[in-house]
Each structure stands twice: as C-alpha cells, then as structure tokens.
Amino acid sequence: xxxxxxxxxxxxxxxxxxxxxxxxxxxxxxxxxxxxxxxxxxxxxxxxxxxxxxxxxxxxxxxxxxxxxxxxxxxxxxxxxxxxxxxxxxxxxxxxxxxxxxxxxxxxxxxxxxxxxxxxxxxxxxxxxxxxxxxxxxxxxxxxxxxxxxxxxxxxxxxxxxxxxxxxxxxxxxxxxxxxxxxxxxxxxxxxxxxxxxxxxxxxxxxxxxxxxxxxxxxxxxxxxxxxxxxxxxxxxxxxxxxxxxxxxxxxxxxxxxxxxxxxxxxxxxxxxxxxxxxxxxxxxxxxxxxxxxxxxxxxxxxxxxxxxxxxxxxxxxxxxxxxxxxxxxxxxxxxxxxxxxxxxxxxxxxxxxxxxxxxxxxxxxxxxxxxxxxxxxxxxxxxxxxxxxxxxxxxxxxxxxxxxxxxxxxxxxxxxxxxxxxxxxxxx
Numbered sequence: 001x002x003x004x005x006x007x008x009x010x011x012x013x014x015x016x017x018x019x020x021x022x023x024x025x026x027x028x029x030x031x032x033x034x035x036x037x038x039x040x041x042x043x044x045x046x047x048x049x050x051x052x053x054x055x056x057x058x059x060x061x062x063x064x065x066x067x068x069x070x071x072x073x074x075x076x077x078x079x080x081x082x083x084x085x086x087x088x089x090x091x092x093x094x095x096x097x098x099x100x101x102x103x104x105x106x107x108x109x110x111x112x113x114x115x116x117x118x119x120x121x122x123x124x125x126x127x128x129x130x131x132x133x134x135x136x137x138x139x140x141x142x143x144x145x146x147x148x149x150x151x152x153x154x155x156x157x158x159x160x161x162x163x164x165x166x167x168x169x170x171x172x173x174x175x176x177x178x179x180x181x182x183x184x185x186x187x188x189x190x191x192x193x194x195x196x197x198x199x200x201x202x203x204x205x206x207x208x209x210x211x212x213x214x215x216x217x218x219x220x221x222x223x224x225x226x227x228x229x230x231x232x233x234x235x236x237x238x239x240x241x242x243x244x245x246x247x248x249x250x251x252x253x254x255x256x257x258x259x260x261x262x263x264x265x266x267x268x269x270x271x272x273x274x275x276x277x278x279x280x281x282x283x284x285x286x287x288x289x290x291x292x293x294x295x296x297x298x299x300x301x302x303x304x305x306x307x308x309x310x311x312x313x314x315x316x317x318x319x320x321x322x323x324x325x326x327x328x329x330x331x332x333x334x335x336x337x338x339x340x341x342x343x344x345x346x347x348x349x350x351x352x353x354x355x356x357x358x359x360x361x362x363x364x365x366x367x368x369x370x371x372x373x374x375x376x377x378x379x380x381x382x383x384x385x386x387x388x389x390x391x392x393x394x395x396x397x398x399x400x401x402x403x404x405x406x407x408x409x410x411x412x413x414x415x416x417x418x419x420x421x422x423x424x425x426x427x428x429x
Contacts, residue, residue: 001118001123001124001150002118002119002310002311003115004310006115006254006256007115007252007254007310007311007312007313008310008311008312009256009312010312011304011312014255014256014312015053017256018053018255018256018259018284019052019053021256021284021285022048022051022053022056022259022282022284023047023048023049023051024048024284025048025282025283025284025285025290025292026040026045026047026048026050026051026292027047027048028077028290029077029290029292030045030046030047032076032077034070034074034075034076034077035062035066035069035070035074035075036060036062036066036075036291036292039060040059040060040292042060043058043059043060045059053259056259056261056282056293057261057263057269057270059292059293060292060293061268061280061293061294061295062291062292062293062294062295063294063295064097064235064295064297067097067098067099067235068097071098072086072098073098073100075289076100076288076289077287077288077289077290078102078287078288082102082103082287082288083100083101083102083288084101084102084103084105084106085100085101085106086098086099086100086101086136087099087101087136087137087138087141087234087238088136088138088234089136089137089234096136097234097235099234099235099288099289100288100289101288101289102287102288104287105237105286105287105288106145108237108257108285108286109142109145109146109237109238109240110142110145110146110148110149111146111149112146112237112239112240112241112254112257113142113143113145113146113147113149113238113239113240114146114147114149114150115146115240115243115254116146116205116230116239116240116243117143117146117147117150117152117176117205118150119228119243119244119245119252119309119311120176120203120204120205120226120228120243120244120245120246121176121202121203121226121246122147122150122152122175122176122203123150123151123152124150124151124152125151125152125153126147126150126152126153126175126176127152127153127155127172127173127174127175127176127200128143128147128152128153128154128155128174128176128178129155129157129165129168129169129172129174129176129177129178130143130144130147130154130155130156130157130158130178130179131157131158131159131165131177131178131179131183131187132158132159132178132179132180132208132239133158133159133409133410134156134158138232138234138237138238138239139207139208139238139239140156140158141238142232142237142238142239142240143178143205143239144156146239146240152176153172155168155172155174158409159179159183159408159409159410160408160409162186162187162190162408163190163194165187165190166187166190166191166194166196169187169191169196169198169201170196170197170198173200174198174200174201175200175201175202175203176201176202176203176204176205177201177203177204177205177223177225178204178205178206178230179204179206180206180207180208180209180407180410180411180412181206181207181209181211181215181216181219181227181412182209182211182407182411182412183407183408184204184206184219184223184227185215185218185219185222185351185352186406186407186408187223188219188221188222188223189222191222191223192222197224198223198224199224201223201224201225202225202226203225203226203227203228203246204219204223204225204226204227204228205228205229205230205243206219206227206228206229206230207229207230207231207232207239208239208411209411209412209414210318210319210320210321210322210325210335210336210337211229211318211337211340212318212337212338212340212341212344213318213341214340214341214343214344214345214351215340215344215351216248217344218344218351219351226246226248228243228244228245228246228248229243229244229251229318230242230243230244230251231243231251231298231316231319233296233298235289235291235294235296236258236281236283236291236294236296237257237258237283237286240254241253241254241258241281242254242258242316245307245309245311246309247307247308247309249307249315250303250307250315250316250317251315251316251317251318252307252311252313252314252315252316253302253313253314253315253316254313255313255314257283257284257285257286258281258282258283259281259282259283259284260279260280260281260282260302260314260316261279261280261281261282261293261302262275262276262277262278262279262280262300262301262302263277263278263280263295264277264278265277265278265299265323271301273301273302273303273304274301274302274303275301276299276300276301276317276320277299277300277301277302278295278296278297278298278299278323279296279298279299279300279316279319280293280294280295280296281293281294281296282294297322297323297324298319298321298322298323299319299320299321299322299323299335300316300317300318300319300320301316301317302314302315302316302317303315303316303317320335320337320338321335321336321337321338325415327355327357327366327415328364329357329364329365329366329392329393329394330363330364330393332390332391332392332393334390334392336355336414336415338390339353339355339368339386339390339392339394340353340414342382342385342386342389342390343368343370343382346378346381346382346385347373348372348373348374348376348378348381348382349370349371349372349373349378349382349398350370350371350372350373350401350404352370352371352404352406353368353369353370353371353404353414354369354404354405354413354414354415354416354424354425355367355368355369355414355415355416356368356369356415356416356417356418356423356424356425356428357415357416357417357418358418359417359418359419360418360419360420365395366392366393366394366395367394367395367396367397367418367428368382368386368394368395368396368397369397369399369403369404369425369427369428370382370396370397370398370399370404371398371399371400371401371402371403371404372398377398378396378398379396379397379398382396383395383396397427397428399425399426399427399428400427403425403426403427404425
C-alpha cells in the first residue's frame, strides 16, 4: 500500500537518506576489497564521507562485463554462506548473468514488488494472476513474493497454457494481471476468441520488454484494464525498481533504494532532465551484490516532480530500447519499439509484427513483417510512414493473419536475423 514516508517525502529528505545510504555502500565496497572497491580507491575515495550525490557522476561505472568476468560469485560483498538465493538472466546470449541475494535482499525485493503492485492499485484481498515466468528469471518470483507481502492472493500461473489462463482469470476473478505486454495482448485476444469476459480486471502490470504507447492502447482494447509499465533487471534487484501508477505519466523509481542517473551512452556524461539517456543505477541497500553506478544499457529519460497520485519519486519514461538492441540499417539508427509505434499508430495492422534483418548481402535490408487488418495492402502507406517519421527505408510485408508468431512463454522475439536458407517467416522474399 502507498507509503507516504518513503514515496512522498520531500526532495531534501530523500537526498539526505540517499546520501547516508550511499556512504554506507561505499564503505562496504571498500571493506569487501572487490573490483568496485579497488576502483574507488584508484579514484581517490577513502571512505563513504568522501562521496556526495552531486559528485556521484565522477565515480567509476560498473558494467555487465564485470559480472561476466567475475562469474559466478566473484563480486559478492558478503560471505558465501550468507547467500540465500540466486537469480539472473537465462543466458540466451551466452553465459547467464547471475545475481546473489541474502535473506535481507529477498525481503527488500518483496517489499519493492509489493510497492509496485500497490502503485497499480492492488491491495490486501486483491487477486494477482501472475503469468510471468518462474525460475531463474526474476519476473515470476519477484511478483509472487511481492503479492504475498502485500496480503494479496497470488495465482502462480507462469507462462503458457493460454486456455487455462483464461479459465482461471475468469473463475478466480483476478483484478490484477502481471505478464509481458506481448502475452497480455495474446491473453486478451484469446479471451475474445473464447467469448470470455473478464470484468474483474482493473490493472495490468506489464514489463520485461520494451513496449510502446500504441501497444498499450492495443492491450487496453482487448482487456478491460489499465495497462501499466513495470521496470527492473536482475542485476539491480529484479522487477520492482520502478512502476507506473494509474496516472500513466511515467514510472516512479523507488529512489530510496535505487539511485538513478541518465547518461550519454557514448560519453557517459550526465544528460539533462527529460532527455533520453542510458539508465545507471546505484543500489545502496542491497547486501549480497550491491552495485555502484551500474550501466544498464536501457534508454529512457528522467523527470523529477510531484505526481497527482501523491508520489514525489522521480518519473522515468518508458524504456525505448537497449543500447545494444539498436538496429543500424543503411546508416539509420532505430529501436524496434520505434518501428512498433509507427506500425500500430497507422491503424492498418494487427498488433503483431516481426523485424527481419536480411543479412544475406553486405548491405543490410530490413523486412517488416506484419498482418493487415483489412484486405487492403498496407505496405505502401507503412513504407512511406517509416521513411517520413524515422528516416528508415524498409520493405513492408503484409502476411496472412496468424503468420507472425504469438507469444505463449517468455518474451516476444521482435527481431530475427536472416543469414541464409529459407525466410524465417513464410511469405517473405
């Protein structure tokens, strides 16, 4: 439930709390004498009192490469026997990124996810239908323990089994749905196909992949709820770092536990409020794997100021994409979510698409696979819109309904690379 002491404190109060906790973090990193502590010493930092919030940007970054280089437990700041759990990425791009948690870290994570659920309007007695994946991935477990901490009833569905998901959403009268935005869309369409109404739903908390305002509108057309964004990543703690409230004007970052910056991805210099930059997080209250100035690769902007909901936490825009997910097509830099915005804003296609990077020749070609809403070919109009709004030359292919894969488990695969052989989707050439 809404905690005015933490979520509505004044800027000065919050800054004092952050400063105190930051000092403690720096002292712990120095005492642990790991890679982060040694970098602090090299930067001339002898203790926490040497560090200020205003000078935070002068301290060294921590990166995912550091976690890989010291895999699996080389960056622990506590004795190994204090590790209560391990979570992390699935390792689909190589070895997994593992993150250790103490019991206190797990309690903090549960509290942050409870705060996120509360931010969306959940409370004791709510029924939270949790269709995030369980396991090493932090989504399912984080939301689950947050719902328990909040006093809600949690339905631990995980992903897949869409027909059963619809049945339990209806029978148990869930008021909160949690899953990826792509799967929320799939659930809404499946409910319509089955003729099932879900009037109890009030809010959905959707994350784990970038998604546009246009996809939000598409979800809200097929489900009777407010579609709200949630942000987190394993390295910082998991889901619960930031969440939208029903005002839908940005995600509230839990600044009492996560100090956030936005920097230029190329130079690392701070960017002004309201300008997109790479998100950088410091985790002053984590124990097992506290991070100082961790570069996430996620692109978003930060805007301070009060919200009509009563929170004074800084608001973060929806994540545009990851710096390493940017496509470079014939000299044009573009994120998949930007293409999504143009496609869905046109009103000409279903909210399912896939971007195929044709790499069979030296000059990359982008194929945009989508599904038309009517019998009229939308390709000419969409090609022109992508060129006009993004400066992007792409070949648009309108495929038969149902051709683009729907998400049942995990995250949506928005981009595929075509190196050789047959096309990844039928109908492409």
